Amino acid sequence: MSPRKPSTKDLTKEMIINEAHKQFITKDFQQISMRSIAKELGCSHGAIYYHFKNKAEIFYAILSDYFSELNNILDENMNGPDDPNTKLLNVFVGYMAFGLNNQSQYELMFIMRDSEIDGLSQEAANFSYEKFSQAVQSLSKTELLISDIQSTFIALHGFVAHYRHYVKNYEEAKEAVDVHAKFLITALTFRK
Amino acid sequence: MSPRKPSTKDLTKEMIINEAHKQFITKDFQQISMRSIAKELGCSHGAIYYHFKNKAEIFYAILSDYFSELNNILDENMNGPDDPNTKLLNVFVGYMAFGLNNQSQYELMFIMRDSEIDGLSQEAANFSYEKFSQAVQSLSKTELLISDIQSTFIALHGFVAHYRHYVKNYEEAKEAVDVHAKFLITALTFRK
């Protein structure tokens, strides 16, 4: 039934993803081309289309790892020893730090959600938001409005979307991140 | 000195801008091509490069009008009869409404600020922020931190950047806009 061993395969999905991922560290989605991946892999760009139906599909696969990482950051903080107030701050800072340290990825995960990067990524983004939402509520002393939690989430995205134009990584925006996080905590705390 | 009357010109900067602007209502920067503009204008796309040095320059010209419009919205509100609290709310709502009603333009004005749309637009964006900043401070009873005003500005951008994926215009997000604006007012009000 399988007339050709998988072991003989020279080009694998994994290799393609690895190469795309490698380039994704220094370049964004638009700057990476099927040809640049193929060139580095020593194959024709047509070959890639045998393994992935299009460019977007390659990046879905990569993004899912990043969504996991972001979710892990949140989990580790929630399971940590800090008090609720510190944890809440850390959740906000964690999101912004992740966004600033993975700018190209963050753009595709939450900002660029357009026709090209559709369904699958959308779902992961919603799941990530759900985790965030529950975490924030559980750390709060009072019952929060879901609309306020969403406003907070949006404001975090806004920060990353803005600062990524001015800053290379989290380190360079540390203070601003802290200020923004505390700003949002104030809003959540005093909302009635 | 001028061997050819301007009146004889068939293709003018204005015509090009008008056509680009027309397409800009329904398409975004990336979807509009020099060729699509030329085609609609009945000329070759090479001709456009006689009047504009590149695609970005055409859109600078268009954006400057939108920056003016946004600044006018703010001015009209500030010069209006409302009390400071209402005005502050209207400033926030005004920004978000403008962003949601002019999504492609807003993206270029504040979100996409990348290599292609550089200097000139950046300057206009900074000026717009300055006006916003002064307006917010003048409407506040207490002395605000500039970092908090910036957090507010960023949170407004975040709202537009997020909701433009889900909504066609301001009308469709009216309630969420209102909630977000009040959320930000809370933060500004209770910050010490």
Place this chain on the structure above:
DNA sequence: CTCCTTGTTGACCGGTGGTTAATAATGAGT
């Protein structure tokens, strides 16, 4: 009737994402 300038064209360049016929390579069944 030149000459110079303003505009305009269309071919061209290097690049993109995506498709597809031909083909190489391989293992299974006989």
Place this chain on the structure above:
DNA sequence: ACTCATTATTAACCACCGGTCAACAAGGAG
């Protein structure tokens, strides 16, 4: 061994893109 179906790959091709540029049209000035 030989066929056969399947998998994987190539390279040519498509229709686009932004941008450049030599050639050329058209008109006014001298």
